[in-house]
Amino acid sequence: MTDSPQDDVILAEGAKAAPIEALKDKGPMAPPRSKWRDVWEQFRKHKGAMMGAFFLFFITFGVLIGPYLWTLDPQALDIRNKDMRPIYTAIWNSEADVGWNHPLGSDQLGRDNLSQLIAGGRASMAVGWAAMLLSLIIGTGVGVMAGFFKKLDGPLMRLTDLFLSLPILPLLLVAVTLFRQPLRANFGPEGGMFILIVTVVGITSWMPTARIVRGDVLALKEREFVLAARSIGTQPFKIIKRHLLPNVLSPIMVSATLGLATAIITESALSFLGVGFPSDFPTWGKMLADAVARMEDFPERVLLPGVAISLTVLGVNYLGDGLRDALDPRIRGR
Numbered sequence: 001m002t003d004s005p006q007d008d009v010i011l012a013e014g015a016k017a018a019p020i021e022a023l024k025d026k027g028p029m030a031p032p033r034s035k036w037r038d039v040w041e042q043f044r045k046h047k048g049a050m051m052g053a054f055f056l057f058f059i060t061f062g063v064l065i066g067p068y069l070w071t072l073d074p075q076a077l078d079i080r081n082k083d084m085r086p087i088y089t090a091i092w093n094s095e096a097d098v099g100w101n102h103p104l105g106s107d108q109l110g111r112d113n114l115s116q117l118i119a120g121g122r123a124s125m126a127v128g129w130a131a132m133l134l135s136l137i138i139g140t141g142v143g144v145m146a147g148f149f150k151k152l153d154g155p156l157m158r159l160t161d162l163f164l165s166l167p168i169l170p171l172l173l174v175a176v177t178l179f180r181q182p183l184r185a186n187f188g189p190e191g192g193m194f195i196l197i198v199t200v201v202g203i204t205s206w207m208p209t210a211r212i213v214r215g216d217v218l219a220l221k222e223r224e225f226v227l228a229a230r231s232i233g234t235q236p237f238k239i240i241k242r243h244l245l246p247n248v249l250s251p252i253m254v255s256a257t258l259g260l261a262t263a264i265i266t267e268s269a270l271s272f273l274g275v276g277f278p279s280d281f282p283t284w285g286k287m288l289a290d291a292v293a294r295m296e297d298f299p300e301r302v303l304l305p306g307v308a309i310s311l312t313v314l315g316v317n318y319l320g321d322g323l324r325d326a327l328d329p330r331i332r333g334r
Contacts, residue, residue, distance in 0.1 A: 042326040049322020052315035059312055063121035074119040074282045078110030086113070086300055104304060107290060116282040117304055123283045124264050124309075127197055131263035134202030136209060136256055143213025144240055144248070148221055157214070160207050168204050169269065175200045176275045189278045197270060201263050209255040216248045250327035257320030261313045268309050284309050 043049055086105040104113040146156040176196060183192030220226060221244070229239050270276035271285025279286070284305040291301035 039326045043322050046322035046325060048318040049325075052318030052322065055311055055315035056319060059121060059308070059315075060125060063118055063125055066118035067115075067122075070114055070118060072112045072115040074111060074115035075280055076111065078106065078112075080110065081106055082108055082110040083298070085298070105298075105300065107301065108294065111282075113287075113301065113304060116287055117284075117308060120282045120284040120287055120305065121308065123194075123277065123281070124267055124285075124312075127194065127201070127267040128260045128264040130194075130198045131201035131205070131267075132256055132259040134198060135206040135259045135263075136252060138203065139206035139209025139255065140213055140245075140248075140252055142206065143210040144217055144244060146210070147214040147217025148236065148240060148244065153214075156210075160210050163204065164207050166204070168266070171204060172197075172200050172266070172270060173273075173275060176270070190281055193277050197267055197276060201266050205259055205262055205266075209252065209259070212251045212255060213248050216251055217244055220244055220247050250323075253327065254320050254324045257316050257323060261316040261320075264309065264313060264316075 081102065084102050084106040087103045102112050102114070104117065106112055107116070142156050142160065146153045146160075179196055180193070183196050186192065187195060226239060226243055229243060234242075267276065267283070268285035268288070271283040272289045274289060276285060277283055287305040288302060288309075291298065291305070295302050
């Protein structure tokens with residue numbers, strides 16, 4: 001039994017009178033959420049990463065703007081005001097002589113500890129950032145080439161294994177001994193040591209980045225979008241630039257944070273051993289080395305640079321943990 005034409009007309013009129021709600025256009029649709037917005041939403045939920053990012057920003061901003069706010073020369077000698085205690089120590093011990101001109105005290109030569117802490121932070125952070133960028137460039141280049149070009153995979157990975165087997169600290173000491181004087185003659189005492197430390201730290205810390213990037217490139221180059229780019233004749237370096245590098249940005253950013261912490265610790269160790277910057281140039285490691293001899297009498301001189309190094313490295317590590325969790329799509333939704 002079939003419906004009559006009259007029933008079809010009635011149904012059509014009824015459909016016009018009551019349109020389906022799902023077909024109503026209630027306004028423009030919201031744009032899709034971007035990946036970086038999702039990354040930020042996940043990152044801000046990580047309390048440790050937020051604290052690490054805040055402290056890293058604070059210490060970077062402080063060492064950049066600090067010399068304009070606290071204008072005392074970190075290398076100026078003031079023998080009359082030597083061995084002054086910090087303000088909080090003097091107030092705690094009810095001492096009458098409170099050195100308001102040296103809020104963090106002065107060393108055995110009368111140099112202001114706050115000025116040295118700021119200047120030392122500038123040197124340590126500059127070495128850390130520059131060495132980290134150099135290691136990222138080398139590690140990313142080696143990892144991409146080894147992962148994308150099969151013929152280069154074996155030689156580049158064996159080169160990576162060779163660098164991993166080298167003892168870093170003895171190699172740094174040998175490099176400083178061999179190249180210190182030529183670089184000082186050409187670029188000055190501070191500039192020559194800066195170039196030497198950044199170069200040596202950068203070329204001895206790119207290996208983890210290369211291994212991580214190589215593994216991701218090996219997986220990505222078999223994906224459909226890369227095969228489609230190859231099928232239409234796209235040049236290999238254009239594939240690397242447009243398709244591979246944007247997709248390996250996440251592990252590169254995580255490696256950057258770890259490389260920054262490693263570079264800061266390495267520079268501090270060299271300055272502590274006395275083979276880094278010149279003796280009159282303040283760095284956190286040099287402040288530690290100068291304070292060890294009188295550590296029992298003035299423990300705050302060890303605590304100030306030690307806490308600065310520890311908190312900076314801890315903040316960088318927490319920042320790396322937060323970036324790793326936020327950039328990993330398997331963790332981002334949890």
